[in-house]
Amino acid sequence: MEKEKKKPERKKGFNYMKRRNVEYGFSVISLLIMAPVFIAITVFLVAIPRSEKSEIEKRNLAKVPEFTAESYFSGEYTAGLTEFYDDTVPDRDDFKNVGYNFKSLFGVHTEDEVKVVGHPINVVNKEDSKSSVKSKTSKETSSDKQESKTGKVEETTQSSESAKPEESKEPDEQSEEEPEYQVENGIIVVKQNGHYRALELFGGGTGNNYVNALNRFQQDLGDKVQIYSMIAPLASEYYTPDSYKDHTVNQKETFDSIAERLDDGIISVDIDTVLGQHTDEDIYLRTDHHWSPLGAYYAAQTFAQAAGVDFYDLGTFEKKDIDGFVGTMYAFTGDADIKNDPETFTYYVPDNNDKCTTYYYDTAFGYSGTGNFFNGIGDASNAYLTFMGGDEQIIKVKTNVQNGRKLVIVKDSYGNAIPGYLFKSFEEIYVVDMRYFDLNLVDFIEQNDVTDLLFAMVTYSAVGDNADNLENLRTQAKGKKIVDEALKEED
Amino acid sequence: MVFSSLFFVFFFLAACFLCYYACRSIKAKNVVLVIFSLIFYAWGEPVWVSMLIFSAFVNWGASMLIGKYRGKKIGNFFAGAAIVIDLALLIVFKYSGFIVENINALLNVSIPVPQIVMPIGISFFTFQAVSYIMDCLWETVEPQKKFGRFLLYLSLFPQLVAGPIVRYSVIEKEIENRKATPVDISEGAMRAIIGLSKKVIIANNLYAVVEQFFGSDISGLSFLGTWYGVILYSLYVYFDFSGYSDIAIGLGRMFGFHFNENFNYPFICKTISEFWQRWHISLSSFFRDYLFYAPIFGRPRKYLNLFLVWFCTGLWHGASWNFILWGLYFGVFIFIETLIGKKRLKKWNKIWTHIYSKIIIIIGFGIFYFTDLSQLGQFFVNISGAGMIWHGQSFGDIVTYNSLMNNLFLIIFAIIVSLPVLPKIRYVFDEWGNNKVFAFGKVGGSLVCCALLVICSILMVDNTNNPFLYFRF
Numbered sequence A: 001m002e003k004e005k006k007k008p009e010r011k012k013g014f015n016y017m018k019r020r021n022v023e024y025g026f027s028v029i030s031l032l033i034m035a036p037v038f039i040a041i042t043v044f045l046v047a048i049p050r051s052e053k054s055e056i057e058k059r060n061l062a063k064v065p066e067f068t069a070e071s072y073f074s075g076e077y078t079a080g081l082t083e084f085y086d087d088t089v090p091d092r093d094d095f096k097n098v099g100y101n102f103k104s105l106f107g108v109h110t111e112d113e114v115k116v117v118g119h120p121i122n123v124v125n126k127e128d129s130k131s132s133v134k135s136k137t138s139k140e141t142s143s144d145k146q147e148s149k150t151g152k153v154e155e156t157t158q159s160s161e162s163a164k165p166e167e168s169k170e171p172d173e174q175s176e177e178e179p180e181y182q183v184e185n186g187i188i189v190v191k192q193n194g195h196y197r198a199l200e201l202f203g204g205g206t207g208n209n210y211v212n213a214l215n216r217f218q219q220d221l222g223d224k225v226q227i228y229s230m231i232a233p234l235a236s237e238y239y240t241p242d243s244y245k246d247h248t249v250n251q252k253e254t255f256d257s258i259a260e261r262l263d264d265g266i267i268s269v270d271i272d273t274v275l276g277q278h279t280d281e282d283i284y285l286r287t288d289h290h291w292s293p294l295g296a297y298y299a300a301q302t303f304a305q306a307a308g309v310d311f312y313d314l315g316t317f318e319k320k321d322i323d324g325f326v327g328t329m330y331a332f333t334g335d336a337d338i339k340n341d342p343e344t345f346t347y348y349v350p351d352n353n354d355k356c357t358t359y360y361y362d363t364a365f366g367y368s369g370t371g372n373f374f375n376g377i378g379d380a381s382n383a384y385l386t387f388m389g390g391d392e393q394i395i396k397v398k399t400n401v402q403n404g405r406k407l408v409i410v411k412d413s414y415g416n417a418i419p420g421y422l423f424k425s426f427e428e429i430y431v432v433d434m435r436y437f438d439l440n441l442v443d444f445i446e447q448n449d450v451t452d453l454l455f456a457m458v459t460y461s462a463v464g465d466n467a468d469n470l471e472n473l474r475t476q477a478k479g480k481k482i483v484d485e486a487l488k489e490e491d
Numbered sequence B: 001m002v003f004s005s006l007f008f009v010f011f012f013l014a015a016c017f018l019c020y021y022a023c024r025s026i027k028a029k030n031v032v033l034v035i036f037s038l039i040f041y042a043w044g045e046p047v048w049v050s051m052l053i054f055s056a057f058v059n060w061g062a063s064m065l066i067g068k069y070r071g072k073k074i075g076n077f078f079a080g081a082a083i084v085i086d087l088a089l090l091i092v093f094k095y096s097g098f099i100v101e102n103i104n105a106l107l108n109v110s111i112p113v114p115q116i117v118m119p120i121g122i123s124f125f126t127f128q129a130v131s132y133i134m135d136c137l138w139e140t141v142e143p144q145k146k147f148g149r150f151l152l153y154l155s156l157f158p159q160l161v162a163g164p165i166v167r168y169s170v171i172e173k174e175i176e177n178r179k180a181t182p183v184d185i186s187e188g189a190m191r192a193i194i195g196l197s198k199k200v201i202i203a204n205n206l207y208a209v210v211e212q213f214f215g216s217d218i219s220g221l222s223f224l225g226t227w228y229g230v231i232l233y234s235l236y237v238y239f240d241f242s243g244y245s246d247i248a249i250g251l252g253r254m255f256g257f258h259f260n261e262n263f264n265y266p267f268i269c270k271t272i273s274e275f276w277q278r279w280h281i282s283l284s285s286f287f288r289d290y291l292f293y294a295p296i297f298g299r300p301r302k303y304l305n306l307f308l309v310w311f312c313t314g315l316w317h318g319a320s321w322n323f324i325l326w327g328l329y330f331g332v333f334i335f336i337e338t339l340i341g342k343k344r345l346k347k348w349n350k351i352w353t354h355i356y357s358k359i360i361i362i363i364g365f366g367i368f369y370f371t372d373l374s375q376l377g378q379f380f381v382n383i384s385g386a387g388m389i390w391h392g393q394s395f396g397d398i399v400t401y402n403s404l405m406n407n408l409f410l411i412i413f414a415i416i417v418s419l420p421v422l423p424k425i426r427y428v429f430d431e432w433g434n435n436k437v438f439a440f441g442k443v444g445g446s447l448v449c450c451a452l453l454v455i456c457s458i459l460m461v462d463n464t465n466n467p468f469l470y471f472r473f
Helices: A015-047 A069-073 A076-087 A090-107 A128-147 A171-177 A208-224 A242-247 A251-261 A271-276 A293-307 A329-331 A412-419 A441-447 A459-463 A467-476 A485-490 B006-022 B026-044 B049-068 B073-107 B120-137 B147-155 B168-176 B184-213 B223-254 B273-279 B281-293 B304-314 B321-340 B342-347 B350-369 B374-385 B386-390 B398-406 B408-418 B421-432 B435-461
Strands: A114-117 A182-193 A195-202 A226-232 A318-325 A345-350 A359-361 A367-371 A394-398 A406-413 A428-431 A453-459
Touching: A015 B006, A015 B435, A069 A076, A069 A485, A076 A242, A076 A359, A076 B006, A076 B026, A090 A406, A090 B408, A114 A367, A114 B398, A128 A394, A171 B304, A171 B350, A182 A226, A182 A242, A182 A329, A195 B073, A195 B281, A208 A251, A208 A453, A208 B374, A226 A251, A242 A453, A242 B342, A242 B398, A251 A459, A271 A293, A293 B408, A318 A441, A318 B342, A329 B006, A329 B073, A367 A394, A394 A485, A394 B006, A394 B049, A406 A412, A412 A428, A428 A441, A441 A453, A453 A459, A459 A467, B006 B026, B006 B435, B026 B147, B049 B073, B049 B147, B073 B120, B120 B147, B120 B281, B147 B168, B147 B223, B147 B374, B184 B223, B184 B408, B184 B435, B223 B350, B273 B281, B273 B321, B273 B350, B273 B398, B281 B304, B304 B321, B321 B342, B321 B350, B321 B374, B350 B374, B398 B408, B408 B421, B421 B435
Parallel strands: A226 A453, A406 A428, A406 A453
Antiparallel strands: A114 A182, A182 A195, A318 A345, A359 A367, A359 A394, A394 A428
């Protein structure tokens, strides 16, 4: 409708006056059609109570910003108001669902379709990505050789002047030790056995920061504590269709390379192979970025064998279901098929759960109370919160077992599903999130007489940014006395 | 404030309509528009709204002086001074970082690079001001005596931040007296809704695919994947920008203004010269009128001016070498086309000229996209097939195939809408048919627009972040 065509000559006798009147009259009618729609939407947005939470995106929606001179002149205030208005649309999630359904009309749908979200790169043909992994690895070996007496690794690329003594290096700088990697590699949605499954592809990475941090923990803790490294593969390890195998890095190779570089004293728990034997069971959630509690069960079993502790068959657990679960991958992909194909979230409660106490602490180990490990917060919109209710905390589970074994699990959210299977294997289990822990982990382990330290996380955490924080856990807030206020209260 | 947000459409605009149509006199209507325009600008630039007012004041003052000293040499001085101030503001805010970076690189010095955030829309309203001053100097318009009216011209929110670059002469009379008839309001509303749909339904979703292909390292892309990405990007830029212009023109009309067209189905062009007569018309005509025919070193010099025009066209789009390259790239083809001559070009087989122009334009958008020169180099390697021949890149790949299937209807729809299909449909209802057909078209069009508005509103719920591309310039 940009430039209109030249008006052609009208037929003789064309009544211009009449046409003008018709045009005028029907323009009024046109406005009478359009204006009510515009007004109705405006009234709906202005007058109806606003949404506060998005179940799809699993987040609280924007709030009205606070007005200050500073926030106004920086533009934050007005931007915040716009965001508030746009973000808190009444019935927001329903409209989003309608929108995603509309967008599904854009494409051709076939039985074996693969829907692509993000940037899947070809990781096999791409020489650069392969050689960069290799070169980083070899660089790491050479920098290992330069390890100073204090146990600090200096970058080989740094000039000798910049080689600083141990204490001067801020924890933040650790992240600079390893250049950024392409760990995110897009998501594909595939249909398998009649159900849709969203798969995060893996772009590769070396895990240098993970390896370095664990080796230093081993040096600090020595023989007193047994360290285990257990990295969970992403679901794409098993469910990627053949046509996309070139677009996701083989995670087993990454794990093997990490295991090779870990100190001999650290036990690498290979769950990649174990999970690979159960791929026809529901070991991963189809609509979420997590594995399923069943996948975590096989992992916990493998870990228990490695740790030489008792472990009980799944039949001894009480099975519980949350139906109609749609996970985070819906919000990530905006794919209506994921939304319309919910799954059942099945989790397992140990039969000694009543005899165990779960203590909840904040991220600085400030005690906040006891509760059930399977706290019942998890529902169809956020089933994974079933375990401890989230990540931003420290918890301790005191079990009825007495075998002198105390375990610390350093984890991301994948690890949340593990502790429940170990209630009959350890006397005490501490669960620490690698992203939210304000204490010194070495002090924490030593002062609590911990015997076993398990690093349990997904590939992305081990080779991505999260791993940067592991070194911080080792070096931050050193030398403080750690008091467990829960014990005081019990006394 | 971006046009494609619920806040703009269903809060700001709704409030503006309410106040505007409640006013009877043109004076009151103008006051409403100025206030809403300043709020609109201050919403994004709470500090630099002062610069907009300052710029308006300087140019208004200069125009008064030019008017006062008509026919005298001092008029040239005032015009020169105003233009120097305009361009200085533009250079400081938009190009200082780029200039310093290049001086640093060239002379191997390290002058600190100024971290200035460019006020939105500065490239547009500065050019409007320059065109106004030149028109006053050339006596093609009378200087506006009232500051408020001039401020309205410069700050009018529909075209303030992303064009079209409206000449003062176009709305000179309408600022002083205008009437928005039901025909204007209805036509304007339909136009604005179509523009919004172009942005929200087509452009935003095309861009999601473009990002998928070009958003990260492109060295792994296949030959077809690169072509696919850049074709979609070309369509995206067209729908994003022409959608914005449609909204601007439509809203203008709802307030009784008749802006000039900014696009005229550029993809049906047969030559590059024709493309630029159809693409961002207000910018190319600005450079044609104020720079190409400008006397440089005493008289207009055809080829030097041609070079200048395309250098500036490129630079105007952004402070980065790829934009300059983009401008000069088109300049080269236009130069070649002028050497061949219009008449001879017309005799060439239409199919070939279409293919030639589309390839040049599409590759041009690749230059436009990649601000990082090493990525741009990689783009050329990919798109030329060199990557396939020498670096083992594949011809096609599964991701491209799946992406095409995932978006097939959207892409076909976009291509159809980018061709002059709508005017043909309108022709049937408005010109060819009798009054009944006309009335049917009017009612049907209104219903379609209602549906589009509802769809856009629903899709905008998911658009927490969709700034218009042209805000950058």
